[in-house]
Amino acid sequence: MKQIAIYGKGGIGKSTITANLAAALGCEGRRVMQIGCDPKQDSTRLLMGGERKETVLDCLRRGEEVKFDDIVGRGYGNVLCVEAGGPEPGVGCAGRGIMATLEILRKLGLYDGGLDFILYDVLGDVVCGGFAMPMRRGFAEEVYIVTSGEYMALYAANNICRGLVSFSSRGGARLAGIIGNGRGLAHEEKTIAAFAESVGSQMVAFVPRSGLVQEGERAGQTVVEYAPESSQAAVYRELARVVAQGGRGVLPQPLAPAELEEIVRRGL
Amino acid sequence: MKVGDRSCALAGAMTVTMEIEDCITILHGPRGCCHRFPLGQMVDPGRVMVSGMTEKEVVFGGEGLLAKAIRKAEERGPGMIAVISSCIAGVIGDDVLALCRELKTESFLLPIPADGFLTGGFYAGIEGAMAALIKDFLPESPGPLKDDTVNILGEKNLAVDEEESFREIARLLRRLDLKVGARFVRRTRARRLQETGRACLNIVRDPAIGSSPAKLLQDAYGTPFLDGGYPSGRRETAAWLRKVADLTDRSAAGAIRAEEARYEQLIDDLRGDLCGRRAAVQAAWTGPWLIELLEDLGMEIVPWEGGAPRPDLILAARPVDDLPPGSVFAPLPTVPPAGHTGPLAAAAAWRRRLKTAVGGWRSDVRRGAL
Numbered sequence: 001m002k003q004i005a006i007y008g009k010g011g012i013g014k015s016t017i018t019a020n021l022a023a024a025l026g027c028e029g030r031r032v033m034q035i036g037c038d039p040k041q042d043s044t045r046l047l048m049g050g051e052r053k054e055t056v057l058d059c060l061r062r063g064e065e066v067k068f069d070d071i072v073g074r075g076y077g078n079v080l081c082v083e084a085g086g087p088e089p090g091v092g093c094a095g096r097g098i099m100a101t102l103e104i105l106r107k108l109g110l111y112d113g114g115l116d117f118i119l120y121d122v123l124g125d126v127v128c129g130g131f132a133m134p135m136r137r138g139f140a141e142e143v144y145i146v147t148s149g150e151y152m153a154l155y156a157a158n159n160i161c162r163g164l165v166s167f168s169s170r171g172g173a174r175l176a177g178i179i180g181n182g183r184g185l186a187h188e189e190k191t192i193a194a195f196a197e198s199v200g201s202q203m204v205a206f207v208p209r210s211g212l213v214q215e216g217e218r219a220g221q222t223v224v225e226y227a228p229e230s231s232q233a234a235v236y237r238e239l240a241r242v243v244a245q246g247g248r249g250v251l252p253q254p255l256a257p258a259e260l261e262e263i264v265r266r267g268l
Numbered sequence: 269m270k271v272g273d274r275s276c277a278l279a280g281a282m283t284v285t286m287e288i289e290d291c292i293t294i295l296h297g298p299r300g301c302c303h304r305f306p307l308g309q310m311v312d313p314g315r316v317m318v319s320g321m322t323e324k325e326v327v328f329g330g331e332g333l334l335a336k337a338i339r340k341a342e343e344r345g346p347g348m349i350a351v352i353s354s355c356i357a358g359v360i361g362d363d364v365l366a367l368c369r370e371l372k373t374e375s376f377l378l379p380i381p382a383d384g385f386l387t388g389g390f391y392a393g394i395e396g397a398m399a400a401l402i403k404d405f406l407p408e409s410p411g412p413l414k415d416d417t418v419n420i421l422g423e424k425n426l427a428v429d430e431e432e433s434f435r436e437i438a439r440l441l442r443r444l445d446l447k448v449g450a451r452f453v454r455r456t457r458a459r460r461l462q463e464t465g466r467a468c469l470n471i472v473r474d475p476a477i478g479s480s481p482a483k484l485l486q487d488a489y490g491t492p493f494l495d496g497g498y499p500s501g502r503r504e505t506a507a508w509l510r511k512v513a514d515l516t517d518r519s520a521a522g523a524i525r526a527e528e529a530r531y532e533q534l535i536d537d538l539r540g541d542l543c544g545r546r547a548a549v550q551a552a553w554t555g556p557w558l559i560e561l562l563e564d565l566g567m568e569i570v571p572w573e574g575g576a577p578r579p580d581l582i583l584a585a586r587p588v589d590d591l592p593p594g595s596v597f598a599p600l601p602t603v604p605p606a607g608h609t610g611p612l613a614a615a616a617a618w619r620r621r622l623k624t625a626v627g628g629w630r631s632d633v634r635r636g637a638l
Contacts, residue, residue, distance in 0.1 A: 060324050092329035093360040100323050 003118045004243065005134040005173060008146035009156035010124030013181040016213060017146055018121040019046040023224040024240035026077020030116040034079055037101070037134060038123035039086025039094045046222045047075030055085025056101040066104050076225045095130020102133055125156050126163035135164060135173040142176035142249055144204070147195070149188035151264045154195050158260055161199050161252035174249025177204035179239065184209045191267030198263060199252040205239040208232070273389030277382035280393025281352045283425045285380070286315060287454045288461070290347035296334045296364060297321055297354025297384070317341055321356060330362045338371060347458040348376045348405070355384025376458065378404055391476060398453065398481040401461065402488060410465030410489065417449040418469040418516070421493070422478020424603065425454055433606035437471070437498055440505065440607050443523035444513055452481060465489040469515050473498055500604035501557035501611050502531055502564065531608045535564050538612070541619045546570045548579035553600045558583070561611045581618055596621050
């Protein structure tokens with residue numbers, strides 16, 4: 001079983017990419033679970049076709065024992081879908097919620113085998129210990145960072161690299177690669193590739209901007225399901241192949257702010 | 269680390285609110301926070317409640333649970349409900365102040381955002397609780413001034429002999445025709461505290477606890493205060509009586525004369541048994557009151573170690589392991605005993621110990637004399 005965490009700036013397209021990756025892996029017959037680690041609980045929407053299961057933390061809120069069938073949905077490509085859920089915005093501690101979720105999932109035996117891949121789709125930046133949990137020892141061994149060529153997205157990606165460094169001495173996850181998500185910027189692919197190289201990693205895929213993503217979203221589907229013959233779907237399937245093969249996990253070397261700005265400037 | 273930082277602000281704040289007899293204290297935190305219940309404080313455990321936060325409240329916020337606890341406390345119709353927040357409530361950002369503002373309750377609701385360790389240690393909690401009481405609970409216009417009434421501020425609520433000390437201070441104040449109004453905050457009811465602003469003087473018992481509210485009360489009501497703590501022994505007591513008299517516009521002469529006469533009479537009686545006896549004193553615990561008392565009794569101070577002449581009495585904080593044969597141990601109080609009565613009671617205890625030691629009544633028993 002391989003555990004993979006997908007990080008990246010909020011709104012950068014992590015959930016879409018993760019869901020398409022899960023769908024592509026699932027279609028190949030791999031047994032996949034996607035865990036949405038975000039109180040917004042919208043990570044697995046495209047896989048579940050609009051159906052909603054209770055979130056793990058809703059079960060905690062009810063105060064009853066969590067049962068597998070309450071929280072685990074079966075989505076497109078037989079992907080098992082779980083949403084951590086979390087508190088209302090501005091209340092409580094969502095980070096602690098992620099820790100509680102992973103503990104509950106462990107007790108349910110999800111890590112005891114039977115799966116080929118567990119994908120963690122983690123909220124935005126590594127803002128606190130809770131959201132760093134999936135990259136700690138015992139959870140994901142490999143982290144992929146999704147970024148566009150925009151400065152703020154690269155800045156967040158760099159911060160996530162710093163998070164990886166702090167857990168490295170304790171056997172935390174390695175950086176398996178950077179996934180570029182195109183926003184239609186000039187020389188964007190080059191900028192992202194340059195960033196990936198600078199931190200000692202590589203860009204494993206570049207997902208171009210495509211209207212099919214929005215069309216699929218409106219239909220509540222991944223591109224892999226909505227337009228399987230499209231070139232966009234082929235990109236996700238290629239990403240799935242690379243991920244399944246296993247990346248060259250590295251300990252990234254985060255950039256100084258000036259270096260990061262230089263990379264963005266060169267791209268323009 | 270300072271002694272006062274060894275516990276948290278929640279624990280410190282509790283030592284204040286638990287002294288208000290008609291107040292229910294709610295700790296907003298996990299059940300374990302009750303463990304902070306100060307052992308030295310002998311109060312009804314029914315007066316403390318805990319909201320009982322679990323992981324669920326940590327993730328989703330605990331204000332709802334606290335509101336429930338407040339409602340439950342209200343069913344018992346207390347004069348006041350004090351809410352003290354724990355560190356975990358502070359860490360996740362539960363807004364205890366805002367919640368208490370929103371809730372409509374019959375009982376007066378006093379939020380103390382101690383946030384466990386976040387606002388500081390034990391003394392920070394005491395200070396915060398007293399400040400909250402002054403700011404939120406005491407009336408702006410307390411009523412006419414009482415020129416025969418003083419308050420006691422910052423009593424040592426965890427000290428075992430604090431009540432004896434208070435009684436002695438109240439006795440000395442009566443010599444000046446003064447009475448104690450509010451005890452801020454010890455063994456009181458909420459309503460009594462609202463009289464705090466009417467006293468003509470605030471007397472600070474322990475400066476570490478009482479100086480800060482004394483300043484706040486001076487700002488609020490213009491009440492002067494006497495800092496420095498209780499007097500201990502003959503000289504300090506006379507000086508203290510003079511200061512209190514000055515600050516309350518009266519003469520101390522009569523009170524000092526009467527007290528000195530009383531002291532002389534009591535010390536004369538003790539001197540009969542203790543004069544000429546040798547005492548060794550553990551240096552760290554030696555205060556002016558102790559040296560004065562030993563001198564007034566005509567006792568001889570001899571070295572702690574070194575044999576001859578062998579001390580009759582060994583005065584130390586705790587029993588000594590290698591007590592020289594024939595010497596008797598007596599404990600020294602950790603807090604200097606208050607006024608005249610405190611030191612004289614200590615001397616009376618020495619006399620008892622010397623009399624009951626081997627060679628005293630036990631040898632009399634052996635001789636068949638008793």
